[in-house]
Amino acid sequence: MSHHSAIPGRPDLIRLGLGIVGIGTSGPLIALSAIPVSTLIFWRNLGGAIVTAPFAFRHKEWRNREAMKWAIMAGVLLALHFLGFFFSMRMTSVAAGTAITALQPIFAALFVKIGGGHIPSRAWLGMAISFLGVLLITGVDLHISMRSFFGDLVALACGAFSALYVMVGSKARKSIENTSYTTVCYFVCALTVLPIIVITKTPFFYFPIREWWIVLGLIVGAQILGHSMFNSVLKRVSPAIVSLIVFFEVPVAAILAYFWLGQSTPAGVIPGIVIILIGCSIVVIRTRPADEVID
DSSP: OOOOOOOOOHHHHHHHHHHHHHHHHHHHHHHHOOOOOHHHHHHHHHHHHHHHHHHHHOOTTOOOOOHHHHHHHHHHHHHHHHHHHHHHHHHEEEEEEHHHHHTHHHHHHHHHHHHTTTHHHHEEEEHHHHHHHHHHHHHHHHHHHHHHHHHHHHHHHHHHHHHHHHHHHHHHHTTTTHHHHHHHHHHHHHHHHHHHHHHTTTTSSOOHHHHHHHHHHHHHHHHIIIIHHHHHHTTTOOOOHHHHHHHHHHHHHHHHHHHOOOOOOOHHHHHHHHHHHHHHHHHHOOOOOGGGGGG
């Protein structure tokens, strides 16, 4: 793993740039789709696993039990993150939900502290600033509707799962190739939500062709160009740097939501988004998440 403050090389910056665009399409596409959340998560991740599996089989890394353990754990955490994120995209605005989910590095820093790590004072200042932004957004959304307010709370929870997902994923990526990791992670994620589909008797297959085009868009854009690109750099780039780059997802998602959904962000939410991103940036810059936090 490279130094936590090191700037990624040009190839990794290109991958991260593609990842920003890819993952930025996720929120608007989820909001556009009428497929039930658990079913949409299943097909998105199963599709991603199918795409990466042929490349993964070439590496034959399935006997690496330590890495497989982390990859499986990451898949479960990704499913929990997706459940929160998908629901929030349909309950609150894409911009607000994406911004609150971007609190990922705040939770990563808190997990470092829980694990016995040191958090610089300026990082605590960044956390306080970010949570002021959250309070501003949730206050505005509570005024708009209770549904939007609960969507914000769900986004807050999925930010925590996102932090754990990235931290655990960086563990797996130390010793296996990206395609091996993503194949296992995505497949486990799909299997994790499958019991929910079965128990709740959620519609599984018969949807209009428009919905399947959205699923394909999520697989190609958000899953392959988004998550897979971010996962591909975790072997060389610190999770802290990846978390910082992911912030750019927020304006991309907001712009796409405006053009695709006609979803304009309430004026009171915009300052909250800016405050969150400023606070999270301070945390990322001042904190070096220790890998030992999840040993």
